[in-house]
Amino acid sequence: MPVLMSWGIEEFAATLYRDLPALRLKVNGRLHTGFVIVVLNGSDYYEVYLVKGIEVKCVNDEVCFDELGDVIDRAIESGTDKAEYDKFCEQERAKLFGKAV
Numbered sequence: 001m002p003v004l005m006s007w008g009i010e011e012f013a014a015t016l017y018r019d020l021p022a023l024r025l026k027v028n029g030r031l032h033t034g035f036v037i038v039v040l041n042g043s044d045y046y047e048v049y050l051v052k053g054i055e056v057k058c059v060n061d062e063v064c065f066d067e068l069g070d071v072i073d074r075a076i077e078s079g080t081d082k083a084e085y086d087k088f089c090e091q092e093r094a095k096l097f098g099k100a101v
Contacts, residue, residue, distance in 0.1 A: 003069060006030075006077050017049070029076030030088070036072060050075060 008028030015024045015037075022039040034052035041047055041061070048059040048071055059075045078085045 003073055003077075007072070008033075027076050031079055032076040036076060038068065038072070048072060048075065 006029070007025070010026040010028065011024075013024045015022050017024075017037050017039045020039045020041055022037050025036045025038070027033065027036055032050050032052070034050065037049040037051060039047040039049070043062075045061070046063040046065065046068055047061045048063055048068070050057045050059055060071050063071050074080060
């Protein structure tokens with residue numbers, strides 16, 4: 001749940017994308033602000049797209065259901081550098097609780 005909350009989700013919408021069933025999320029993450037579209041393709045894998053304005057980027061086109069949260073989180077919030085993200089989180093925590101880092 002904390003991971004989902006870090007994405008700043010404002011809305012969920014069931015939709016079609018490229019004539020396939022999809023879920024559209026409006027997010028306000030650290031690395032991406034805009035929409036995430038999660039598409040169930042014909043091979044029982046998910047495709048994850050980031051949409052900002054008219055720009056669409058495919059993050060991954062073969063995601064298993066149990067990898068979906070991690071793939072989305074890396075794309076919109078945490079990135080691939082764990083040390084850098086941990087430092088960012090500690091700075092944000094310090095801002096919230098009024099402690100110097």
